[in-house]
Amino acid sequence: MEKNPTMLFVVAAALTNEVGEILLQKRPEGRQMGGLWEFPGGKVEQGESPESALVRELKEELGVDVDPSNLIPLTFASAQNGDRNMVLLLFRCTQWIGEPVALDSPELKWRLPADMYALPMPPADVPWVEFLQKFG
Template structure:
C-alpha cells in the first residue's frame, strides 16, 4: 500500500549564527518536539505562499521567503512527510506567541543537536550549517 504524501514547509530564520525554533504544544502531533515553524501546503498553493500563510496563522507575523535550504522525506505511520525548508526573514518584530507552540527560541547552530526535534526536521539539522554557509557564499558571489 502506498503511503499518503503530506507536503510540509518550514522557515529557517537565521540571525547572528542562530536559527529560530519552536516547540510544539503537548496536545499536538509530535507534541513537545522542536521544529522550524511552518505547516502543510494546501492543494494549488505554492510552498512559499503556504509558508507565509502558516507563519501568519501560527505566529501572527509576516515573513519574506528566500531560497530553498533543504528537503527531507520521512515516513511516519501511514504517511510520507515531504518537508521543504526555506530561508526566511521576519518582517518587523519577532514573534511573541504562538497558537501551536509552547516555547520559541533562537538556537545557536552549534547547539541544534541538543534539542529533541520532530522527525521530519532531524535530517535538516545535520546539514543545516553547511547549507546556510553555501547560501551565504552564493549570495556574496551574486
C-alpha cells in the same frame, strides 16, 4: 492491488537573525510529537504553492509577515507518517515584518545550529540541523 500512500507536503522556515541564530518552536503537549522543538511551518493546502503556504503558516504561528521572495529554498527531507509519505521542504528567511511571538506553541527559542543538537526534535528535522551547520 496495493493502495498508494498519500503524499503530504510540509514546509518549514529557518528564520535566521543577524547573528545566525535560527528560530525554533516547541510543539504543544497533547499534539503528535508534543514537547519536541521544530522549525515553524506546516502543511501545504490544496491549491497552495509551498511559498504561499509558508507565508500563511508563519503569520498564523508567529504573527510575522514574510514576502515570498524572501524565502530561499534550502533542502528537503522525507519521512513516513502512518500511511502518508511526507516531503518536508526547508526554506531560509532572513527578512520579515514583526516580532515573532508564540501564537501556536508554548515557547520559542533562537539557537545556533550547533546548539540545536541538545534539543529533542522530530526525526525528520534532525538532518536539517547538520545541513544548516555545514552550509548555513
